Amino acid sequence: MSEARNGKDRILEIGGISVPDLAKACGTPLFVYDEKELDQQMSDYKTYFRSDQFETEVIYASKAFTCKALLQMLDQNGLSLDVVSGGELYMAKQAGFPMERIYFHGNNKTDEEIKLALDLGCKTIVLDSLMECERVVTLADSKGCSTEVMIRINPGITAHTHKYIITGNLDSKFGVMFHDEETILKMLDLVKNSKFTTFTGFHAHIGSQIFDLRAYDAVIERLIKYIKKLNRDHKIEIECLDFGGGFGVRYTEEDQPNEVQEVCSRIIKKCEEELLKYDLHLKKIMIEPGRSIVAEAGNTIYQVGFMKKTPNKEYLFVDGGMTDNIRVALYDARYDCDLAEKMDREKEYRYTVAGKCCESGDILIEDAMLPKAETGDLLIVYGTGAYGYSMANNYNRISRPAVVFVKDGKARIVIKRESYSDQLRLEANEEVII
Ligand code: LLP
Numbered sequence: 001m002s003e004a005r006n007g008k009d010r011i012l013e014i015g016g017i018s019v020p021d022l023a024k025a026c027g028t029p030l031f032v033y034d035e036k037e038l039d040q041q042m043s044d045y046k047t048y049f050r051s052d053q054f055e056t057e058v059i060y061a062s063k064a065f066t067c068k069a070l071l072q073m074l075d076q077n078g079l080s081l082d083v084v085s086g087g088e089l090y091m092a093k094q095a096g097f098p099m100e101r102i103y104f105h106g107n108n109k110t111d112e113e114i115k116l117a118l119d120l121g122c123k124t125i126v127l128d129s130l131m132e133c134e135r136v137v138t139l140a141d142s143k144g145c146s147t148e149v150m151i152r153i154n155p156g157i158t159a160h161t162h163k164y165i166i167t168g169n170l171d172s173k174f175g176v177m178f179h180d181e182e183t184i185l186k187m188l189d190l191v192k193n194s195k196f197t198t199f200t201g202f203h204a205h206i207g208s209q210i211f212d213l214r215a216y217d218a219v220i221e222r223l224i225k226y227i228k229k230l231n232r233d234h235k236i237e238i239e240c241l242d243f244g245g246g247f248g249v250r251y252t253e254e255d256q257p258n259e260v261q262e263v264c265s266r267i268i269k270k271c272e273e274e275l276l277k278y279d280l281h282l283k284k285i286m287i288e289p290g291r292s293i294v295a296e297a298g299n300t301i302y303q304v305g306f307m308k309k310t311p312n313k314e315y316l317f318v319d320g321g322m323t324d325n326i327r328v329a330l331y332d333a334r335y336d337c338d339l340a341e342k343m344d345r346e347k348e349y350r351y352t353v354a355g356k357c358c359e360s361g362d363i364l365i366e367d368a369m370l371p372k373a374e375t376g377d378l379l380i381v382y383g384t385g386a387y388g389y390s391m392a393n394n395y396n397r398i399s400r401p402a403v404v405f406v407k408d409g410k411a412r413i414v415i416k417r418e419s420y421s422d423q424l425r426l427e428a429n430e431e432v433i434i
Helices: 019-026 035-048 068-076 086-094 111-120 130-143 181-192 214-234 260-277 327-331
Strands: 002-006 009-014 030-034 055-061 080-083 102-104 124-127 147-154 197-203 240-242 284-287 298-309 314-318 337-339 349-354 363-370 378-382 402-407 410-415
Touching: 009 019, 019 030, 019 298, 019 378, 019 402, 019 410, 030 035, 035 055, 035 068, 035 260, 035 402, 068 086, 068 410, 080 086, 086 102, 086 111, 111 130, 124 130, 130 147, 130 181, 130 197, 147 181, 181 197, 197 214, 214 240, 214 260, 260 284, 314 363, 327 363, 337 363, 363 378
Parallel strands: 030 402, 055 080, 055 284, 080 102, 102 124, 124 147, 147 197, 197 240, 240 284, 314 349
Antiparallel strands: 002 009, 030 298, 298 314, 298 378, 337 378, 349 363, 402 410
């Protein structure tokens, strides 16, 4: 991001294009991704997540944000992909993403989704429960389709983050509890007795927006200790371990994320130490960053509409809101913002930035300090690149924004703005034949 001058005002630019030009050409609200930043994050993960003792794999969690253009960039950078639904898998297929680098997660895959994964030749199905294991084995055997499987383990480690995005705690809906050895052994047995499924290892993901890397140390310690036990007691060999994603990002100045290099080298080093301690060898270790690849590269541009004073607040309404960013209402998420054409004016006004939905909780930023705002100003909210567009919705029949990638003074629309007629494309009046 940089700035340019227009008379006395400094104007924000992204990827060499001014925010007003982007807004004029593509409309608002608009998700704008800086392609160089995306590329940098992807290549940093590839560069730093390396060891000479085992293979490594960086698997992007596509739930954070996905579109064909992003999937193609990920492919070019040699990253793999985590999908959690038939829809995400289908999208990857349509984008030409190599199936031999796709991991299929999720706690309640339908038969249809499992069959799709088997038919498409998706590399690995990550099993979340004993029941799912039975289904996958049955379907793989009946179709005669081979697949690798991993088991998602709940390592029983609570990360310090919002309670809705913790996943590794006791009673989490995800995975099999690490001390439920009976279930794990049953799953391993089922897989072993199938001609078409091959067990490769364990997966764990303890939550999101995690800053304290000691949480990952704990997961690594626990999983490696556990595979030693399985190896010793049951002669079970494990090829790979996947430690999930969740690495924290900077939404506001208060957030102090770790550099990609720091995250990667810490995980690699900890793994090497633990393996040495137990005299174990692994073929491969994996991580699954989502947010930390796309969050900070993405921003949303809104236009300011009406404004209103109440006894204690001054509202500034924008042309989007919880339909393009539900994270504030869901997790009390915090963001920073600016008026993109008034970058060097004093920020002496306190506003509540709110959206246009019929919902009191449709607030984007409380206590935003900004220069004096007027209708028509362009407001940029920073760091909305993860779980913004991917959780966007049509509440109040508000259309989803367009998404644009910018680089070296060039912009390309990668997802078109939804029209009213797009919203009605599934309307029907068909008689149901029962
Ligand atoms: N791997 C697995 C198995 C996951 O479940 C997730 C996220 C990730 C990787 C990637 O986590 P990340 O690096 O993106 O934090 N909607 C919430 C986040 C839910 C994340 C669910 N799983 C939010 O907006 O914060």
